[in-house]
Amino acid sequence: MSSLLKRIEIPIFLTIVCCLLQVVPYYFYWKPLDDFATREAQWMNLIVATATFIGLISLVQVHGANVQKRSKGWYFSVVTLVCAVSFAIIGLPLPEYGLGSLSYWYLFLYNNGQVALSQAQFSLLAFFMTSGVYRAFRARNLESGLVLGAGILTVCYNAPAIVATYPFFADIRGLLNDIPNLALNRAVTIGAALGAIILAVRTLLGIERGYLRGGGD
Amino acid sequence: MVDTITLIGIYIAVFLTLGLFTILYKENVWFRIAEAIYLGLAVGYGIAFDLKYLRDQWNSPWSKEPMLMVGFALAILVGILWYARFNRSVFYLYRWPLAITVGTGIGMALKTVIFSQFLDQIRPQINLNLWLPNNPWQSLWNILVFLMVPSVLLYFWFTGSGHEWAPMKVVDKFARYTMMLGFGYMFGNAVLGRYSLFIGRAQFLLGITPNPPEAQPAFWVIAAVMLITLIGWDLYKRQKS
Amino acid sequence: MFEVSQINLSDGFVAGRMLGLVGLLLIMLASAYFIYMARKGKVPKIRRIAGIDAIDEAIGRAVEMGRPVMCSHGIAGLTEATTGPQTIAGLGVTAYVAKKCVDVSTRLMIPVRQPNVWPIAADIVETAYRMAGKPQEYKSSDIMFLSTDQFGFTSSYIGILMREKPGANIMVGAYWAESMQLATSGARAGCIQIAGTAAVAQIPYFVLASDYCLIGEEIYAASAYVSGEGEQIASLAGQDFGRLIAVGIMLLGALLNTAGIKMIIDLWRW
Amino acid sequence: MSIFDKLQDIDIRIIYLLAMISVFYPLISPMGLPIKIGAQSTKWYNYLNTIPDGSVVLFSPNFGASSLSELLPMTVATLHHLWSKNVKVVVVAFWADGPIMFRTAKGLAVPESYGKVYGKDYIELGFVPNGETGMNNLGKDVLGTCSVDYVNNRPTRDYDIMKNIKVATDFNLVISIESGTPGFDGWARQWETVYKVKFIVGCVGVSIGGMQPYVNSGQIQALMPGLSPSAEYELLIKKPGLGIASTDAITMSHYLVIAFVIIGNVAYFLSKLGGKKDG
Structure with missing residues (x-):
């Protein structure tokens, strides 16, 4: 029994059925099937x-x-666990x-x-951005010069005081x-769409290994 | 004047904000506290969120008809198979919910990408008018777009030996220039976006209306404590070595 | 742009969607054909993709320095229409990296954001160890679930980069705003970095802040490319076939349009 | 190591410190740098101005805490503008934290101060899950998708405002303030295409590149990208808020970025020149 359940064909079959269920009624409409596909998509969200x-x-x-194990920095782990469990x-x-x-303590936390x-974490980007610009924006050759030029012109446009004084930055940015x-x-x-379609073909044929068999057979 | 609990809340928010900011100096104990709290809260939040989702879904629509109720129960049962991963003897069962998820996901992708990411992007290219006698500049811009999009597409040609063909070298160059200009533009825009976020946080720390004014004293106090400890610790370590 | 009507559909083929169906079938069948030819031994030549070739080099560097390798498959789940496929592509690269790391006995850390992707990542690494005949060396604690929260994930990721100082940081998959933080922090921690995504807005940061960058569809090609298997590589020829169609229609359509002939655009009404 | 080499390799922490100063200083002592009202904010302002009396507007806050700083100013300003007009506003979010974000914005643009009454002039319907599928469902059946409201948990159909709102075509305009997916492409596919409902989008600055095709094609009627246009919009409606308070800091931080790029590049070229001389 367990060797049967273990067979890789079962998940591949499930993948194909679920995929076709979404695709077919989109092109060939049949109301019961379409409704079922909509329901299945919602059903899958429950599974996720x-x-x-x-x-x-x-x-x-x-x-x-x-x-x-009281390994290095274990007290931070205590903090993490306490926060996770209590907030959950x-x-x-x-x-x-x-x-x-909508409870008081939930909103408080x-x-x-x-x-x-x-x-705070999101806003740290401003700093990473600045150092990134300073280090990477070098006109080493024509290509990096183009990145630099386009980037700096856009920055000029985005600074309210600069564009208020020199309106032509707006045209360049346009x-x-x-x-x-x-x-x-x-x-x-367009390229990414092609990539996604071909990935689907590989998955449906069962030759894309990464996600299903731990990369092995 | 705010009540004590709100005040504590403000101090916590300021502490956590500055704690994360200290990573700019270096990895340190304040950052690790904030990081540990963040990690915990976020995991807890994820669980609370998913469970609320399940309950809301049960309320509407899944509890409306007996058939749907069975479907809901089945979803939970299949969902439990995820946890088979933690058991050595039946671990492979987790592939079933996975297959359903991936299959449905790919199906949804397949039906929409061909329109939204493929045909609908080609269509405006076809609509380009390359010759507008009254508007030569616009004609030029249109011709540029007309050439740029296909060249970037061809730049990613994978198979065969097309890239060694001499005219393709020109196309590749042109594609690279297009991409570099585009990347620069996107990067420039992001500078504004990212600073907006930091400005928002700074306004909170300074207690600028409508943020609570109590945040400002909290900011100065906590920032001073963090700075002194960080720099002090560094000096102490340097002296010891 | 979207003339497809969603109300009052009647049973049967849906008007306005037929061009899509034809396009989809054409591209899929072409790719299936090339895969079939590959089974018969006709594998197309594939051009070098520098970013992918660099993976081996990066792992090698990490081994020399005695540092671990970090490999992320992005932060998206499996189901979203545009990002799900990127996650699958990222997992394909992860499988390759896992195999390499097991071969050279280097510690591999995988940060995970989505709970339902965690079992896959764990399976990938465990399988790699099993296939190399050393299942006892697998440590599930190296498949690190960090947080479902985007920036919770990011702050932990950065923390790990700073503390563990991996020699290589490989990121292929769907990323959003955290891309810049991860790439810059990786550079600060001294990793050699290979990053790739099909999320267009994030590509510039990866281009600027990483050592090698996979742009857009290159990430879909990556898992086929690293596998070195004929069938997978052949599928890329299908991708090129679709590209050819797109470029052809674009150029021809615009020329005809300029000449006042609206023939091709009418196809969109199918 | 020459001075030019040093200028190419400034300690990262000095950069961070200067970045911090460039934001904190103008916030502490505002400088009143010039600001010019641009095309995007004007278009948005005019578009909202021309909504006829009695229209029904769907307001959709589709963002979470992490984008709050960038999107709050435009949300607040738009709400001020809407409350000042004789229109009905229905609030539905497709982003889980959307309802909480709306509460924050509502606290700053209080509808009651404009004489608006909950349930009669505006209503909060909470969060609809499943992204684009949710948008599709809402368009087909508003009362069925949001059976109870967010504030009182009472049946939606009991409220005055919902008497004539059943399907998407009962709305005159969708305003979506968003930071990602679900967002504009969902509105385009599920509402604009199907029901011809017009929509306008306020977004984070980084999204502007991806939205451009939709603006060009006329699907998005007006676009408000990021903080600078928000500040201009606040000027237009004469309700200076967080946006205006930020403009000096935006300009100063951008000056800093430009300065760093120039320093880095000039030093790079001069050290290359110097290197040639030596060799």
């Missing part, structure tokens, strides 16, 4: 949401072991018991913890936006 505890399990495996409990969707996303941290930027975005988008 069920995986949520994998994160916690992995976290406990890594940080629990840290704490147990406070956020349980049980408003009947004063828990959930959300606004002062989650919001502060994610904004050209950059409408010509090379448009062309690049369009071409890369």
Whole structure:
């Protein structure tokens, strides 16, 4: 029995069926099938949401072991575990018991913890950006000169005081936006679509290994 | 005047913000505290979010009909197979929910990419008018777009030996110039976006309305403590070595 | 642009979507044909992709320096239409990197953002160890689930880069705003970096801040390229076939349009 | 090591410190640097001005905490503008944190101060999951997709404002403030194409490249990309807020970026010249 369940053909078959279920009614419409496909897509979202505890399990495996072994910096692991478990409990969707996303403590932790941290982390980009610009923007040859030129002209346009004094930056930026930027975005988008289609072919034929068989056979 | 708990909240927010900022100096204990808290909160948040999603879905639409209820239960059962990964003897069962997820995902991709990312992008290229007698500049811009898009596409040609063909070398060069201009432009725009975010955080730290004014004293106090400890620790270590 | 109507559909083939269907089938069948030919022994030649070739070099450097390797498959899940395929492509590269790292006995760390991708990453690494005959060396704690929160993931990733100082940092998959932070931090930690994504807005940061960059569709080619298998490489010929169609229609269509002939654009009404 | 080599290799922490100063200094003592109202904000302003009385607007905050700094100013300003007009506003988010973000914005542009009444002039319907599928569902059946409201958890159909709002065509305009997916492409596919409902988009600065094709094709009626246009818009509606407060800091930080690029490159060229002389 278990050797039968283990067969790789089962997941490949599931992949193909689910894929065709989404694609076919899009081109060949048949209402019951289309409704079923819509339902299946929602159903799949439930399956994805069920995986949520994998994160916690992995976290406990890594940080629990840290704490147990008292390895270097284990106290940080304690902090992580306590925060994870307490926020998960406070956020349980049980408003009947004063828990959930509209409860006082959830909003307290959300606004002062989650919001502060994610904004702070995101805003660090400004610094990385500045040092990146300073180090990488060198006109070493024609190509890097083009990156530099386009980049610096755009920066000039984006500075309110500069463009207020020298309005022609707006025109230059318009050209950059409408010509090379448009062309690049369009071409890369088309190419990425082709890549995704071919990847689908490989997956449907069962020759794409990465995701399904641990890269082996 | 705000109540004590709100004030504590503000101090926590300022502490966590500055804690993450200290990574700019170097890896240090303040950053690690903030990072550990962030990691924990985010995992907890993810779980709370997914469970809320499941409950909301149950409320509407899955509890409306018996058939749907069965479907919901089945989804949970299949979802539990994810956890088979942690068991050595049945680990392969996790591939079933995975296959359903990947199959559906690829299916949804297949039906839309051909339109939104392929045909709808080709269409405006076909609509280009290369000869506008009244507007020579616009004609020139259109001709540039007309040449740039195909050349970038051809730049990524993978198979065969087309790239060694002499005219292709010109196309490749042109494609690279196009890409470099485009990258520069996108990079320049990102500078503004990223600074906007930092400005927002700075406004919070300085307590500029509508942020709570209590944040400013908290900022100065906590920043001073962090700076002194960081630099002090560095000097102490340098003296010891 | 989207003339496809979604209301009042009647049973049967959907008007306005037929061109898409024809295009899709053409490209897919072409690619299937090339794969079939490859099975018969006719594998097309493939051009070098510098970024992918550099993976071996990067791992080698890490071994020399006695440092671990970090390999990320991006931060997207498996289901979103445009980013799901990128994750699968990233996992293909991860499988290759895992095999290489096991061969040279180097520690491989994989940071994961999506809970449902974690089992795949773990499976990939464990399989690599099993196939090399050393399953006891596999450590599931190196497949690190960091956080579902985008910047929670980022801050932990940066923390690991700074602490563990990996010799190589390989990132192939879908990335968003964190791309710049990860690439800059990797450079600061002294890693040799290979980065690739099909998220257009993020490519410039990878180009500027990493040593080698895979641009757009190169990441889809990557897993086929590293596998070295005829069938997979042949599928790339299908990609080129689609490219040829796109370029041909574009050039011809615009020329005809300029001449006042709207023949090709009418195809979009199918 | 010559001075030019040194200038090419400034300690990264000095760069970070200067970046920090370039933002904090103008925030602490504003300099009142010039600002010019550009085309994008004007277009947005005019577009909202021309909405006829009695229109129904779908307001969709599709972003989370991490983009709040960049998108809050335009959200607040747009709400001020909407409240000042005689239109009905329905708030639906397709991003999980959207409803909380709207609360933050509503606290700064209080509808009640314009005499607006909850349930009659505006309503918050909360979060609709599943991205684009959710948009599609909402378009087909508003009351069925959002059966209860976000604030009181009461049936949506009981509210005055929802009496004549059943499907997408009952809306005159969609305003989407967004930082990613789901966003403009979903609106284009699910609402603009199918129901011909017009929509305008406020986005983070980095998204502008990808949106350009949609603006060119006329699908997006007006675009508000990032913080600088938000500041101009605040000037237009005469409600100076966080956007205006930021402009000096934007300019100063951009000066800094330009300065670093120039220093790096000049030093690079001079050291190359110097290198040639020596060799």
